[in-house]
Amino acid sequence: MKSKEKILNAALLLYNEQGIRNITTRHIAASIGMSGGNLHYHFKHTEDIIRALFDELALAYDGLMANAQSVPLDLSAIAFLTESSFKLVNKYRFIFINFVEIGNWIPEIRDAYYQLIRKREQQFLKVFENLIANGIFRDDIPTSNKSGLVKQFFIINDFWLSHNELTDQHVGEDALNEYQNAIDVLLWPYLKRHQ
Amino acid sequence: MKSKEKILNAALLLYNEQGIRNITTRHIAASIGMSGGNLHYHFKHTEDIIRALFDELALAYDGLMANAQSVPLDLSAIAFLTESSFKLVNKYRFIFINFVEIGNWIPEIRDAYYQLIRKREQQFLKVFENLIANGIFRDDIPTSNKSGLVKQFFIINDFWLSHNELTDQHVGEDALNEYQNAIDVLLWPYLKRHQ
DNA sequence: TCAAATTTAGAACATTTGTTCTAAATTTGA
DNA sequence: TCAAATTTAGAACAAATGTTCTAAATTTGA
Numbered sequence: 020m021k022s023k024e025k026i027l028n029a030a031l032l033l034y035n036e037q038g039i040r041n042i043t044t045r046h047i048a049a050s051i052g053m054s055g056g057n058l059h060y061h062f063k064h065t066e067d068i069i070r071a072l073f074d075e076l077a078l079a080y081d082g083l084m085a086n087a088q089s090v091p092l093d094l095s096a097i098a099f100l101t102e103s104s105f106k107l108v109n110k111y112r113f114i115f116i117n118f119v120e121i122g123n124w125i126p127e128i129r130d131a132y133y134q135l136i137r138k139r140e141q142q143f144l145k146v147f148e149n150l151i152a153n154g155i156f157r158d159d160i161p162t163s164n165k166s167g168l169v170k171q172f173f174i175i176n177d178f179w180l181s182h183n184e185l186t187d188q189h190v191g192e193d194a195l196n197e198y199q200n201a202i203d204v205l206l207w208p209y210l211k212r213h214q
Numbered sequence: 215m216k217s218k219e220k221i222l223n224a225a226l227l228l229y230n231e232q233g234i235r236n237i238t239t240r241h242i243a244a245s246i247g248m249s250g251g252n253l254h255y256h257f258k259h260t261e262d263i264i265r266a267l268f269d270e271l272a273l274a275y276d277g278l279m280a281n282a283q284s285v286p287l288d289l290s291a292i293a294f295l296t297e298s299s300f301k302l303v304n305k306y307r308f309i310f311i312n313f314v315e316i317g318n319w320i321p322e323i324r325d326a327y328y329q330l331i332r333k334r335e336q337q338f339l340k341v342f343e344n345l346i347a348n349g350i351f352r353d354d355i356p357t358s359n360k361s362g363l364v365k366q367f368f369i370i371n372d373f374w375l376s377h378n379e380l381t382d383q384h385v386g387e388d389a390l391n392e393y394q395n396a397i398d399v400l401l402w403p404y405l406k407r408h409q
Numbered sequence: 410t411c412a413a414a415t416t417t418a419g420a421a422c423a424t425t426t427g428t429t430c431t432a433a434a435t436t437t438g439a
Numbered sequence: 440t441c442a443a444a445t446t447t448a449g450a451a452c453a454a455a456t457g458t459t460c461t462a463a464a465t466t467t468g469a
Binding site: 248249251252255256 | 446447448
Binding site for chain 2: 136178
């Protein structure tokens, strides 16, 4: 494994486990038996590490979206998209736990996230329209509610992990199930059979 | 104004404006023309300042809940509770933006928040039962959905501000309206007239 | 093979941070 | 009023942090 890669892996692990507040470049370097000087040869500034990790996340989301284009858009597609996304949030948890702070610290990340969420919003709106067209969702949903629903979706997607940390602290699969269920509750009233 | 009070006001202002990452006790002291030594005479540790600010927030929430007991529980009561709560979140925004981090840093805050949210959950469940009994909400909502709905409520309540920072960055009243609307969308399907 | 490019360790540095200490100034209340 | 309690300013300190520098080790590729 290349040094750059080792640094990023170690950084992700430590940030996730101990929080960006408590981890310095020295910790990261030490955890892989590397000198601090060498770490800063590969990443001149601390923020370059965070930026690189965010790029990984953004790339993974791109893959997710590309993948979603090629499957039939039904209810199970929603479940799959949600689960995949939840897993990414979990993998890069430190980003989501400190998103606002990181966004202010590194404006490029805020901007990139904004683009990402906009693309994903379009994707979800398409899924909804499809579910309505296929008679799975009710067809009397006001437009404003559709975008409102998408918004709820993203709030849960981005902050379920923080909410879990603050409340029940479910672990692993349990946490995923708990908030997958929250998504189900969100969609429940929009299913045609409950009209 | 007493020194302690001045410190807390200045701390809240600076933390909110510039983030806990960028504000030190020296900044706080300097902003009110006080020496750092004196600040630490009043608050031995930085975390004591944060803890005191959180106590203010918790106290305000207690007041909110006590107040809610004495008004009729109808739809406008929900709107009022939401708006009041949103305003508190906005007043102590730095706490909500760094909640997980602060909770890990100062476990007493995490614990106190856990108690608070549990109490508020009960309060909201009561409101819902009341709205069902009064024929405003549908009466065919599964129990699991009720608690699910309350959960959504709290996720939006605690993280609307972070979501806003990351996306549209609405300002002032605009932001409040935007997310009050999100709550409305959440409740919309549960209104009896849309059954 | 061997010179050039790269990676690496470790020392060094300036700055910042939280906190403590001391001694002076101010306030309090009997 | 004046001694005791409190508040205050400012210096001081140790630890940590991000980053740079230097010189050695290693790798690369013609």
